[in-house]
Structure formats: C-alpha cells, structure tokens
Amino acid sequence: MTTERIVKLRELMKKEGFDALFATSPEAHLYLSGYANPDGCLLITAEGKSFAFEDFRYIEAAKREISADDFNVIMPAGPRSEWLGEALIACGAKTVAYEDATLSCRSLETLKKEFPMQDFVPAGDIICSLRVFKDEGEVACIKRAQEIAEKSFMELLPLINYDCTETFVAAQLEFLMRKNGSEGASFDTIAVSGSNSSSPHGVPRNVKLERGFLTLDFGAMIGGYHSDMTRTIVIGKADEKMKSLYNTVLEAQMAVLEVIKEGESCFKMDKIARDIIYGAGYEGAFGHGLGHGVGLEIHEAPNLSPRASDRKLICGDIVTVEPGIYLEGLYGCRIEDMVHITKGSAVNLTNCTKELIEI
Ligand SMILES: [Mn+2]
Structure with a gap:
C-alpha cells in the first residue's frame, strides 16, 4: 500500500505538472522513504513505483526499512548518468523537479548536462508544505x-x-x-x-x-x-x-x-x-x-x-x-x-x- 505521504506528494506533483521529483536532501529522504540515509537519493514518480538509490554502506538496512510497495530499492553501480538515466527512462519522466532549496548550483548544472532530454524545474515548497503538518x-x-x-x-x-x-x-x-x-x-x-x-x-x-x-x-x-x-x-x-x-x-x-x-x-x-x-x-x-x-x-x-x-x-x-x-x-x-x-x-x-x- 502506498504511504500517505507519497499519495499526498503525488497530488501536489500532478498539480505542478511534475513527472518525477529527484529528492536529494537527507530530510526528504527520511520523510518520504522512512529511512535515514544522508547520502541516498530518491526519484519519486507521479505514477508507478518510485526509486530509492542507496549505496553499499546503506543497502542492507534500506532494503529492510523502505517499503517495497512504494520503491524499487537500488544499489547504484557505475556513473549516475546510467542508473538515474535508466530510472528516468523506465518512468518516462520528462519534467523532473529538483530540491532547489538545497541542491547546489554545481549539482544542478551536472544534472542538466547528464540528462539533456529532461526539463529540470524547481520543486519549491512542495515537500516542506507536507512536512509542516506533523502526524x-x-x-x-x-x-x-x-x-x-x-x-x-x-x-x-x-x-x-x-x-x-x-x-x-x-x-x-x-x-x-x-x-x-x-x-x-x-x-x-x-x-x-x-x-x-x-x-x-x-x-x-x-x-x-x-x-x-x-x-x-x-x-x-x-x-x-x-x-x-x-x-x-x-x-x-x-x-x-x-x-x-x-x-x-x-x-x-x-x-x-x-x-x-x-x-x-x-x-x-x-x-x-x-x-x-x-x-x-x-x-x-x-x-x-x-x-x-x-x-x-x-x-x-x-x-x-x-x-x-x-x-x-x-x-x-x-x-x-x-x-x-x-x-x-x-x-x-x-x-x-x-x-x-x-x-x-x-x-x-x-x-x-x-x-x-x-x-
Ligand atoms: Mn529555537
């Protein structure tokens, strides 16, 4: 069953016209996946399963902690252009939101170079607007x-x-x-x-x-x-x-x-x-x-x-x-x-x- 947070986020993503959201902050990672990995990243898709990328140091716990209903939990191998690229193709995302409050200018430039076919747009307060309400x-x-x-x-x-x-x-x-x-x-x-x-x-x-x-x-x-x-x-x-x-x-x-x-x-x-x-x-x-x-x-x-x-x-x-x-x-x-x-x-x-x- 998809968690309530992902359901709510998808509603907002659809309103904004985002096909996917590339979440890179530790707070977003914990909030959306339920698992704390300061170096992990998520690709939340508007439809279908999302992706959680967890490196070797975290993969065992990540597989245990992250809901398989919501995420494909993947240990990335090779350059990011390959593993993130495969995920972007798999979900058919064209418009991809990024966490503009925390992603560095350099990282954004690299993303744009690696994935010229996608449009990268700022996610704004989309995740924060969910996080203010504490369950x-x-x-x-x-x-x-x-x-x-x-x-x-x-x-x-x-x-x-x-x-x-x-x-x-x-x-x-x-x-x-x-x-x-x-x-x-x-x-x-x-x-x-x-x-x-x-x-x-x-x-x-x-x-x-x-x-x-x-x-x-x-x-x-x-x-x-x-x-x-x-x-x-x-x-x-x-x-x-x-x-x-x-x-x-x-x-x-x-x-x-x-x-x-x-x-x-x-x-x-x-x-x-x-x-x-x-x-x-x-x-x-x-x-x-x-x-x-x-x-x-x-x-x-x-x-x-x-x-x-x-x-x-x-x-x-x-x-x-x-x-x-x-x-x-x-x-x-x-x-x-x-x-x-x-x-x-x-x-x-x-x-x-x-x-x-x-x-
Ligand atoms: Mn204070």
Missing part, C-alpha cells in the same frame, strides 16, 4: 526528544558551579542528552554566561562561567526529529534589574502561550511578545523573531516574526515561542518553549520550570 508518529518523536532534553537539564543543574567553563557546561549537557537516549544534539548547544549572554546565538567559550545570566539553548533528537528549548539561569544572585528583565521576557512568553492556537496568525503572535518587551522599555533589544517550526530540521516553516506573512497556525504545526532581551555589552536572557498546535487549541510540549534559578 502522530512525528509528534511522539519530538515529545520524546523534549522529555530527554528536560531530564538532562535537570540533571545538569547540580553539576554547575563557579569552576565550570561554558564549554564544559555545553559538553556536559550534550553528554547527558546522549546518555538519556538522544541520537545527538539538535544543534551545537549554546551555553553563554555574563557578557557573552547578550549574543542570542553566542558560542560557548573555554572560560569559567561569569557571574550573571547563563543562557542554555539546546535540544535532543529522536527518529531524526529535533526538540528545542532555552532556559536562562543565574550564576550567583540576580539584582533587581536582572529580575525585572527576566520577568519581562517571561511575561511576554506567557502572554503568547495563553493565546496561541490553531488559526492565530504567526505575525500576531510575534507582535504580542514584542509589544510587551518594547513597552517595558527594551525597544530594539529583541532583535530576532519570536519562533519557528521544529521537525526534521531545527528551523523550518512556519516563521513567527515581524516579517511573517499572513500565515495562520494550522493543526499539526510544532513551533517555538522564544522571546528574549539582549543588552549589548551587558547581558541577555531568553526563554523558549515548544508548542504543538492541535485542533482548535495548542499543547505546550515543554514542562520545565521557568522560576528564576540561582546557583
């Missing part, structure tokens, strides 16, 4: 990854002291996530303290933690799916200004979390948080968007930002809500939760405390 299995992966991240954060706290470096804290958190079952870190863990915390995506330094804010932005991975969360704690004691800044970020986040749900606009969610932060006297100190989708990629559609289109949140979206305030040369603070948009509602997947923790 039950995908939500379960992200939930599990989030649970691991939170458990690891709680295990990390008692290990933090004045002698730790930022790199140690980042490494320790990544170790704990792996130990607790994560496939890896969602992205390079951010652990930035004191003056370094004013950079939203600052890089951990090999220096002892500065007194003041310590921002930790991190995520775990399950089944190729990411989680994403940020907590800001304090090394030492927070003064009144720090407490007030922290509470403003928290207030902005809570205001969004109270109203976010299916049908709300991405732009409006950002504006609610931004108005609170700017209104409290921090105009210009919240220089990034409120949030983003999370899935097979750590940053994917939709975007919650001042530049967001009129995109409305849909049932199946998983998005972050992560306001922050960053004072150049002084310090910064961000709090991030991940929210699953459900039918007419929303569920916060992050259950970790947001009380100001002082160490």
Whole structure:
C-alpha cells in the first residue's frame, strides 16, 4: 500500500505538472522513504513505483526499512548518468523537479548536462508544505526528544558551579542528552554566561562561567526529529534589574502561550511578545523573531516574526515561542518553549520550570 505521504506528494506533483521529483536532501529522504540515509537519493514518480538509490554502506538496512510497495530499492553501480538515466527512462519522466532549496548550483548544472532530454524545474515548497503538518508518529518523536532534553537539564543543574567553563557546561549537557537516549544534539548547544549572554546565538567559550545570566539553548533528537528549548539561569544572585528583565521576557512568553492556537496568525503572535518587551522599555533589544517550526530540521516553516506573512497556525504545526532581551555589552536572557498546535487549541510540549534559578 502506498504511504500517505507519497499519495499526498503525488497530488501536489500532478498539480505542478511534475513527472518525477529527484529528492536529494537527507530530510526528504527520511520523510518520504522512512529511512535515514544522508547520502541516498530518491526519484519519486507521479505514477508507478518510485526509486530509492542507496549505496553499499546503506543497502542492507534500506532494503529492510523502505517499503517495497512504494520503491524499487537500488544499489547504484557505475556513473549516475546510467542508473538515474535508466530510472528516468523506465518512468518516462520528462519534467523532473529538483530540491532547489538545497541542491547546489554545481549539482544542478551536472544534472542538466547528464540528462539533456529532461526539463529540470524547481520543486519549491512542495515537500516542506507536507512536512509542516506533523502526524502522530512525528509528534511522539519530538515529545520524546523534549522529555530527554528536560531530564538532562535537570540533571545538569547540580553539576554547575563557579569552576565550570561554558564549554564544559555545553559538553556536559550534550553528554547527558546522549546518555538519556538522544541520537545527538539538535544543534551545537549554546551555553553563554555574563557578557557573552547578550549574543542570542553566542558560542560557548573555554572560560569559567561569569557571574550573571547563563543562557542554555539546546535540544535532543529522536527518529531524526529535533526538540528545542532555552532556559536562562543565574550564576550567583540576580539584582533587581536582572529580575525585572527576566520577568519581562517571561511575561511576554506567557502572554503568547495563553493565546496561541490553531488559526492565530504567526505575525500576531510575534507582535504580542514584542509589544510587551518594547513597552517595558527594551525597544530594539529583541532583535530576532519570536519562533519557528521544529521537525526534521531545527528551523523550518512556519516563521513567527515581524516579517511573517499572513500565515495562520494550522493543526499539526510544532513551533517555538522564544522571546528574549539582549543588552549589548551587558547581558541577555531568553526563554523558549515548544508548542504543538492541535485542533482548535495548542499543547505546550515543554514542562520545565521557568522560576528564576540561582546557583
Ligand atoms: Mn529555537
């Protein structure tokens, strides 16, 4: 039986007039074939069986994991012009879509040279438009990854002291996530303290933690799916200004979390948080968007930002809500939760405390 994802993709392909789609990104490979091979590629046909090309390192597992109802699983031999050429002839594809967001210019040029009889056209957002809707299995992966991240954060706290470096804290958190079952870190863990915390995506330094804010932005991975969360704690004691800044970020986040749900606009969610932060006297100190989708990629559609289109949140979206305030040369603070948009509602997947923790 053809999987639902392939059925839906074919509907979109037919609308666009694509005879086939040549998928080369690791995300598309996993999403459409159900099997993770960063070096594999797929030829999804509008009709008939599709093709999965898996080299020797992956072929045994690929044959086991990829549905034979959907795909001819092939170990390519010889030059690509031959094995891809045979597949293109077999399915009679003339118009072939490619993943224009990720395929390199060089690869596209080579494809065009190898296959002068085919028209190569950009696939656009065709796969991403399917991926934004997370099904039950995908939500379960992200939930599990989030649970691991939170458990690891709680295990990390008692290990933090004045002698730790930022790199140690980042490494320790990544170790704990792996130990607790994560496939890896969602992205390079951010652990930035004191003056370094004013950079939203600052890089951990090999220096002892500065007194003041310590921002930790991190995520775990399950089944190729990411989680994403940020907590800001304090090394030492927070003064009144720090407490007030922290509470403003928290207030902005809570205001969004109270109203976010299916049908709300991405732009409006950002504006609610931004108005609170700017209104409290921090105009210009919240220089990034409120949030983003999370899935097979750590940053994917939709975007919650001042530049967001009129995109409305849909049932199946998983998005972050992560306001922050960053004072150049002084310090910064961000709090991030991940929210699953459900039918007419929303569920916060992050259950970790947001009380100001002082160490
Ligand atoms: Mn994030």
